[in-house]
Amino acid sequence: MNKKWWKESVVYQIYPISFLDTNGDGIGDMRGIIAKLDYLKELGIDVIWICPVYKSPNHDNGYDISDYQDIMKEFGTMDDFDQLLWEAHRRGLKIMMDLVLNHTSDEHPWFIESRASKDNPKRDYYIWRKGKNGGPPNNWESYFSGSVWQYDETTDEYYLHLYSKHQPDLNWENPNVIGSMHEMVEWWLKKGVDGFRFDAIAHIAKAAGLPDGANPNHLPTVRAYDLFSNLENVHTLLNNLYEQVLFHYDIMTVGETSGLGPEQALSYVGDTRNELNMVFQFEHMQLDAASGGSGKWNIRPWNLLELKKVMTAWQVDLHDKGWNANYWCNHDQPRCVSRFGDDKKYRVESAKMLATFMHMLEGTPYIYQGEEIGMTNIAFQSIDDYRDVETLNFYEEQMNKGVPEDKIMEVIWKKSRDNARTPMQWDKSEEAGFSKGRSWIQVNSNYPMINVEDALKDPDSIYYYYKKLIALRKEHEVIVYGKYELLLPEDPEIYMYTRTLGDVRLLVILNFFGGEPELELPQGMNPNPRELLISNYPVKGDEDLTRTLRLRPYESRVYKLQA
Structure with a gap:
């Protein structure tokens, strides 16, 4: 360990x-x-x-x-x-x-020098290429939409940016x-x-x-x-x-x-x-x-x-x-x-x-x-x-494709980084x-x-x-270093796993949805003796861990089991 x-x-x-x-x-x-x-x-x-x-x-x-x-x-x-x-x-x-x-900003002194001329000592701090067939040097797409290449008329070449055009990639071969x-x-x-x-x-x-990247479409x-x-x-x-x-x-x-x-x-x-x-x-x-x-x-x-x-x-x-x-x-x-x-x-x-x-x-x-x-x-x-450059680029791209605005906004509400x-x-x-x-x-x-x-x-x-979860982690070494084992791998609602370190085992029970599924412990698992370390619902004695248990919506429990 x-x-x-x-x-x-x-x-x-x-x-x-x-x-x-x-x-x-x-x-x-x-x-x-x-x-x-x-x-x-x-x-x-x-x-x-x-x-x-x-x-x-x-x-x-x-x-x-x-x-x-x-x-x-x-x-x-x-x-x-x-x-x-x-x-x-x-x-x-x-x-x-x-x-x-x-990458840096395009306002970093290195890039200001790099774009000034082809023979500038900082030119090779970034990735510059001539265009190809009247367009960018290759067909790579930026994480923020569009080509990774930005044309710069000062030297009639393109610089590479995997993200925004304001974020030119550094040349780590230099x-x-x-x-x-x-x-x-x-x-x-x-x-x-x-x-x-x-x-x-x-x-x-x-x-x-x-x-170029493979481009089947x-x-x-x-x-x-x-x-x-x-x-x-x-x-x-x-x-x-x-x-x-x-x-x-x-x-x-x-x-x-x-x-x-x-x-x-x-x-x-x-x-x-x-x-x-x-x-x-x-x-x-x-x-x-x-x-x-x-x-x-x-x-x-x-x-x-x-x-x-x-x-x-x-x-x-x-x-x-x-x-x-x-x-x-x-x-x-x-x-x-x-x-x-x-x-x-x-x-x-x-x-x-x-x-x-x-x-x-x-x-x-x-x-x-x-x-x-x-x-x-x-x-x-x-x-x-919205303020996020990725979100704004996506919106513009989809509008240009004719996607209805309400459909675009539905996606943005779920996935925008501004969330x-x-x-x-x-x-x-x-x-x-x-x-x-x-x-x-x-x-x-x-x-x-x-x-x-x-x-x-x-x-x-x-x-x-x-606060209690953090405190438990500092109190129980098994939470940090214990071995993980998945239980009930095919259950579509319950995520259950154990963490084991020496003769101490934790049993983590999680209902990931709003239903009330019945949990049946796997054969061979002995829930006794046990200590309930934390639960997001009050747990009464007659609701405690037994061979079967009906979970409440989004319920979670963590038990400490003694071997």
């Missing part, structure tokens, strides 16, 4: 622009984070993951960085960051930075780029940060020659993921970063790596790989998206059997070999209670059930701001109220206590019913349930 502090930690993700505004400009800031450190400490979390706060023109909410060693003025100053780091450490909390190594990025990472580590979440890290290497562009995702050279680059920089610090690292399964993930997080501590997998986030079409926007119903298959593979394949990063929500995903639960009739019960599931798995749990009070998706009636980006709901006051001014994006109108102030007054709230 390879024990590490980051395996035993719980991470809380902050999206700074939407967390707390202290100066009335409608934009969250670092002093807002400082003001809520005691709130987070009381919740029980260990690590704060802060989305990008670097200097940025903010075309993609900070993921377009124009200076890696400065702070965006809307968030504050470097002195504010230093105070945040000091105040967090004083409370025993660690700070994990969100770092984008794949030793000067590698050296500069290593120096920048170490600069932050010397400042005292406790780790990094590496954004889009799977894309820093591209296929040699940048060939003869479309102008194609999502050629296998030509710019998880290529072998990514591992070489990460291993070099680890050996030259990261190895010298006791930190936590997690990579954003879409498009891989657990066996591939081990090439990043395997105990002997010397690359990353863990990665975010996306397989469970793709269960409600049909293959083909418009990617995540091509919605289909998800089902529990597929969720069991995905999550079980990650739990089993990484056990004693690597480490999982477990999450339901983040700044790029819809609110989990709206997506996998019931955000109306059973909002509280389903939010608690989903939390139970994720926090009882092997791996480091991640909580996204507002998840601990059961914040829900937003449904703006007008596209003008997660509305301001944190602190209290019942105007703007939900987020700001004294007008928020950069509208507050969810349900804030008078869903807010931190009310949650802290209610001992049965979702907040206190999360």
